[in-house]
Amino acid sequence: MLFKLTITAILATLCAGPVWATETAQNPLQSSATWDDLRGDVVGDAQLASADDLLSIDAPYRAHDAATVPIVLKQLDDTATISAATVVIDDNPAPVAAVFGFGKDMGVLDFEMRVRVNQYSNIRVIAETQDGLFMTGRYVKASGGCSAPATKDPEAALAGMGAMKLRQFAGDSVQMSIPRREAQIMIRHPNYSGLQRDQITQLFIPAHFIDHMEVWQGDALLFTMDGGISISENPVFRFAYNDNGAAVLVIKATDTEGNEFETVLPKSVNG
Template identity: 65%
Template sequence: MKAVPMKAVIAATIAALACGPALAEDTRQNPLTDSYIWTELRGDIVGDVEIADGAGAFEVDAPYRANDAATVPVTIRQTDPAVTIRGAKVVIDENPAPVAADFTFGPGMAPLDMEIRVRVNQYSNVRVIADTDRGALMTGRFVKASGGCSAPATRDPEQALAAMGQMRLKHFGQTPAMSTARREAQIMIRHPNYSGLQRDQVTQLFILAHFIDRLEVWQGDERLFTMAGGISISENPVFRFAYTDNGAPALRVVAHDTEGNRFERVLPKDGQI
């Protein structure tokens, strides 16, 4: 085997040291950027409410470069448990319908730890505006993604409609940071959540918008959260969240869509239906 010249090894090492931190920063540090679009949107979304920096109360995680613009994970994680977060708007500045979701949270969701998956249509700020006992707080991430709102559906329309309304609940093991009463769950709902910007792959005609516009999640008589949703929530929506278990044997999920359909499922916490 031919020996590698020492000069080449040194050059490669220097290049790695020079590029390594920059690449690491590129993937981890993607704060909100200045956006004239937000200046135009702000009044329609929050009116003249004063908004403070929410970085000390909660954090938002989202990839700097999304692997799939149609299913970009966005996590909202509370970092100051003394703050009461009553609700949160998820806004994607550059999307055709910027408000992706408007959540209302019950006490069982505190401290908030939630992940959703959204569509990102072009390079954009993804911001979360929380309604708290300390006023409106905001933070977010800048995400490089494009084409998420018009990306083709993964299923044939007939198959997607046939499975519509199916739901699945999964629980995960507790982390050391969680108390014995806290659980981490994931709810998946089968629904094409058509954005109105996608084309039928056979006819090439636009598929009419058809998406979940209201969601409620309960444990017994206690509401965990509700969501008013838009076209930016991904196909087959997934919601992963931590909550305080009140002892009820099941979670009840009620979803409504823009075609007037209502889907209600009781999902036992032990996974047995």
């Protein structure tokens, strides 16, 4: 299992409509002294193989909005089982953006998230399979994502905090023996990074973010996330999964203030 840094430890010690590259070769991982320092804390002494044949990553070479940079993961090798993935943004104040765990009903991984990028940085994904750890990533030009101004109406953001919405897509139900569907989950939460200023007082807003989330399909776990300040405001996750026939998706989340959120969302094709 991947070494999971707690978000608290990371913060204590270290603290966008996209323009896609026309070819992923335009933004490969670059050499990084920061990663050389981080590597042992993230994976210990584990060997890291190239994930180029396992997993593709789409990310904008130059992001329009550093506070909402889309990252799309697509599994290339359908014989592998990706059970976990750690997302690292080398030069963010808290480099480990999130650690994901994937249940068997996720099938061949197809997953999208939005992250903050604070300065030009590698974004790397370390995938765990039955054969070990594999790493790939992209170099993204963006700046100021972690300190970008928070929502204009903090009171409204807090009042609606924890509200969730599901958008469900048809997927490949007809073509496949096991129906394959696609969903998008949106969660209202300011996900304050601790680096943003109140626009009136100019004081820093304390960090306050979703630190754990679970998505269930009936009684079957689809995925978990242990996240930090690099996940964008009002997090959005889009993913494909194998439909097991359950009538609902259940989303559970907690944040760093001890709030607990749980929503049962009926499946319905609306996209």
